[in-house]
Amino acid sequence: MKDSISGWYRNVIRNPKYRWWIIGGSLLYLLSPFDISPDFIPIVGWIDDGLIATLLVAELSAWALERLKVRKGEEPVQAVDAPTSGFTSETKTVDVNAVSAE
Template structure:
């Protein structure tokens, strides 16, 4: 059952149409005194909040890293396009080939 709930949560939060609804719902659930297991019960009451908080932070960080990678690729493409547009311009980036050898 855990895999189905976490899988559902990940799929829904990655969908741009529902992302903000899931984030808002998760934050409201964490703040709200109404839980699946009440918070006044030590440890057991905190497990559901910990699970939701962990999923929320993990998925938001994954989403943010993916967005940063996409922005980085777009910036690299823009620089390469600009370099190619200038006649006679030679980029100063150097490529180094490395032959890796496994050590036993």
């Protein structure tokens, strides 16, 4: 169960179509005076800001690495949504010519 939840979360976070929402939302949260835990409480108040800042840095670095790969001419790696059944319409198939051996 843990692997499926963390895999889903990783795929959603790393999906390029959500990247700008995450960057904008995290910037808005960090610049906003309202927090989940107030900053005047030592350590506890800084944990949420640290997690959001980590998420922001991770997204910005992923974006920068993707841009660098595109500039070098490499194919960027893109996350895909986690399939629910294991098979999607984009599943690659291999045709095999089978013969019976008697």
